[in-house]
Amino acid sequence: MDLEFRPTQLTEARIQMLRAVTGKDQPFAADVLSGRVKFRECVHDGRVVGHCIGNSATGEIIGLSVDQSYRRQGIARKLLSLVVDLLLADGVQRIWLEAPSDSTLPAYRFYRALGWQPTGQHLADGIEIIELPITNGGNPMAAAPQISPPP
Numbered sequence: 001m002d003l004e005f006r007p008t009q010l011t012e013a014r015i016q017m018l019r020a021v022t023g024k025d026q027p028f029a030a031d032v033l034s035g036r037v038k039f040r041e042c043v044h045d046g047r048v049v050g051h052c053i054g055n056s057a058t059g060e061i062i063g064l065s066v067d068q069s070y071r072r073q074g075i076a077r078k079l080l081s082l083v084v085d086l087l088l089a090d091g092v093q094r095i096w097l098e099a100p101s102d103s104t105l106p107a108y109r110f111y112r113a114l115g116w117q118p119t120g121q122h123l124a125d126g127i128e129i130i131e132l133p134i135t136n137g138g139n140p141m142a143a144a145p146q147i148s149p150p151p
């Protein structure tokens, strides 16, 4: 399958949509406009089938998803690793995200398979904070199998 991984083209409408979807408001918008929010997407046959967003101002991975019919092909692993690289290049010391703590959900299995670790911090509604252990400033996910060369 011919997959392309590329920076997401951002329009003002898209930024507005992301603001609503993520629940982030002014600081997030400022981080987007300053270029500190990193967007990568995976495209197949001209259609976006996965995306990942991370904020190097906070170290947070804000969003990651892959279309149902494209899952279990390494797309999320690749997208996340690309965004982690971008955050590390910006000097981020701690990379973290809010994830479901329900072990039956794909996201729970996915992050643990890739070495992310629980911090013990739990938020409301079955959400926990997990983080990626950073060793010597390197991306521990970079050793993950590559399914396509970076753009």
Ligand SMILES: CC(C)(COP(=O)(O)OP(=O)(O)OC[C@H]1O[C@@H](n2cnc3c(N)ncnc32)[C@H](O)[C@@H]1OP(=O)(O)O)[C@@H](O)C(=O)NCCC(=O)NCCS
Residues within 6 Å of the ligand: 064, 065, 066, 067, 070, 071, 072, 073, 074, 075, 076, 077, 078, 097, 098, 099, 100, 105, 106, 107, 109, 110, 111, 113, 114
């Ligand atoms: C979580 C999600 C992003 C994973 O996307 P994906 O492209 O299928 O993930 P990958 O193919 O890169 O998976 C990498 C590894 O994670 C683990 N994994 C991923 N999905 C899994 C599942 N449903 N069950 C068990 N392990 C899973 C596996 O170890 C997998 O490697 P393998 O396929 O060689 O066994 C996807 O299921 C999704 O979009 N879910 C809904 C949105 C969501 O929950 N996003 C995260 C919010 S915090």
